[in-house]
Amino acid sequence: MRTDHIYIHFPFCKKKCPYCDFFSLVSGNMKEYREYIDHLHKEADLYQGYFSDNIRTVYFGGGTPSLMDPDDLREILLRFKTGGDAEVTLEVNPATADYGKLKAFMEAGVTRLSVGSQSFIDAELRTLGRIHGVNDIYEVYEAARKAGCGNMNLDLITGIPGSTPAGALYSASELCRLEPEHVSVYILTYYEGTPFTSLLSSGRLKKLEDDVEIELFSLSAGVLARHGFERYEISNFSKPGRRSAHNMNTWDFGNYIGLGASAHSFLEKFRWENPQDLASYYKKVETRSSGIITGNEVQEKDLKNEFLMLGLRKISGLNVNDYAKIFGTPVGSDFEKLDYYINKGVLLCGNDTIRLPQNMLDVFNSVVSDIII
Ligand code: SF4
Structure with a gap:
C-alpha cells in the first residue's frame, strides 16, 4: 500500500483572513517555523514505507507556505523520490514572495505556483481582509514568470459582499489577461466559527443572495470559457493539458498522504486527519503514533x-x-x-x-x- 501523492501543510500566515477556516496561525517567527519543519521531517520518517519510488505530485498548501525558507522546502522535497515530470505545487500569497524567493523555490524543485489572487478589485480584497492588493498580484505573477514558472494557477473568489456583475466580469477578464494555465473559482463560503459568520449574524456584513452568487460565478466561468479554459471540475478550469494532477488524484479517488497539522490522508480503506493544533500534532509525531496506525477504516x-x-x-x-x-x-x-x-x-x-x-x-x-x- 503506497502512494504517489503527498500533501504538506504549512500552517502559518502573516494575518488571519476573516473568512478562512483552514488551520492556520498568525506567526512570522522563524524559530516556530523551524520547530514545525523538524516535525514534518519526523512525520515523513513515519511514512517512509508508504511513499512510492515515483512520487507524482507534492502539494505545499496552507496557511501560507510561501513564507517558508526555500532551503527548507528543498530539504523536505529531497526526502521523496519524485519523477522528472512530477508536479510540485506551492501556494503563494501575493504579498509574501518576490522574484528572488520565487526563483529559489523553483530551483528547490517547485514546478507549479498557485497564487491566492482572489479578486482583481482592491475594495473586494479589503472586504476579504487580504494582506495584498491588486498590484501585488501583478507583481508576483510577473516575478513568477521571470523566475521560470511555466505552470500557474490563479484563485478567484466570487460572491464577495458588495460584488457586482460588472466587477465579476472585470476580475475574470483581468485574470485572463495574465494568461495562467489554470484557474480555481470558488463562491465565498461562510464557515461556522469564522469572523465572517459573526459579522453576518450581527448584520455588519451582508451576504449576497444565493442566486446572485451563482450568477456572478456563471459570469466568471463564461469569461474563462471565452478565453479557452476548459471547465473540468465544478470549481476548476484549465488550458488543454494543464489540469492539476494533484487535485485530479483526489477526485479520482486516489490515495494520498498528508503531512503536517490538520492534514488529511487517504490510503485504501483508511482515512485520517492530523490534529488541528501544534501541541497535539507534535505529540503525535513524537510518540510515533501519527499515521495509518491511528487511521480509521472508513465504512x-x-x-x-x-x-x-x-x-x-x-x-x-x-x-x-x-x-x-x-x-x-x-x-x-x-x-x-x-x-x-x-x-x-x-x-x-x-x-x-x-x-x-x-x-x-x-x-x-x-x-x-x-x-x-
Ligand atoms: S492567507 Fe490563506 S490560509 Fe492564511 S488566513 Fe488567509 S485564506 Fe487562510
Whole structure:
C-alpha cells in the first residue's frame, strides 16, 4: 500500500483572513517555523514505507507556505523520490514572495505556483481582509514568470459582499489577461466559527443572495470559457493539458498522504486527519503514533458516497466500471435515486460514465445530497 501523492501543510500566515477556516496561525517567527519543519521531517520518517519510488505530485498548501525558507522546502522535497515530470505545487500569497524567493523555490524543485489572487478589485480584497492588493498580484505573477514558472494557477473568489456583475466580469477578464494555465473559482463560503459568520449574524456584513452568487460565478466561468479554459471540475478550469494532477488524484479517488497539522490522508480503506493544533500534532509525531496506525477504516457506505460525490464533481463524471471494480456492485444498484435523476435528464449517461451536464452544475449539492445513501 503506497502512494504517489503527498500533501504538506504549512500552517502559518502573516494575518488571519476573516473568512478562512483552514488551520492556520498568525506567526512570522522563524524559530516556530523551524520547530514545525523538524516535525514534518519526523512525520515523513513515519511514512517512509508508504511513499512510492515515483512520487507524482507534492502539494505545499496552507496557511501560507510561501513564507517558508526555500532551503527548507528543498530539504523536505529531497526526502521523496519524485519523477522528472512530477508536479510540485506551492501556494503563494501575493504579498509574501518576490522574484528572488520565487526563483529559489523553483530551483528547490517547485514546478507549479498557485497564487491566492482572489479578486482583481482592491475594495473586494479589503472586504476579504487580504494582506495584498491588486498590484501585488501583478507583481508576483510577473516575478513568477521571470523566475521560470511555466505552470500557474490563479484563485478567484466570487460572491464577495458588495460584488457586482460588472466587477465579476472585470476580475475574470483581468485574470485572463495574465494568461495562467489554470484557474480555481470558488463562491465565498461562510464557515461556522469564522469572523465572517459573526459579522453576518450581527448584520455588519451582508451576504449576497444565493442566486446572485451563482450568477456572478456563471459570469466568471463564461469569461474563462471565452478565453479557452476548459471547465473540468465544478470549481476548476484549465488550458488543454494543464489540469492539476494533484487535485485530479483526489477526485479520482486516489490515495494520498498528508503531512503536517490538520492534514488529511487517504490510503485504501483508511482515512485520517492530523490534529488541528501544534501541541497535539507534535505529540503525535513524537510518540510515533501519527499515521495509518491511528487511521480509521472508513465504512464501505461512506466510501461509496465519497466516490459518487467526487465523481460527479468532475465534468467527465463518475466512471461506472471503476465503481464496480472497487466495490463489486453496479453503482445503480447501490444508489436507488440515480435512475430518477437520469430519467429526468438531470444526469447524463454515456461512455461508461454518469455526469451532471455543465448547465446543471448549480444543482450539484441538492442532487448529490438526495442520491447519497
Ligand atoms: S492567507 Fe490563506 S490560509 Fe492564511 S488566513 Fe488567509 S485564506 Fe487562510
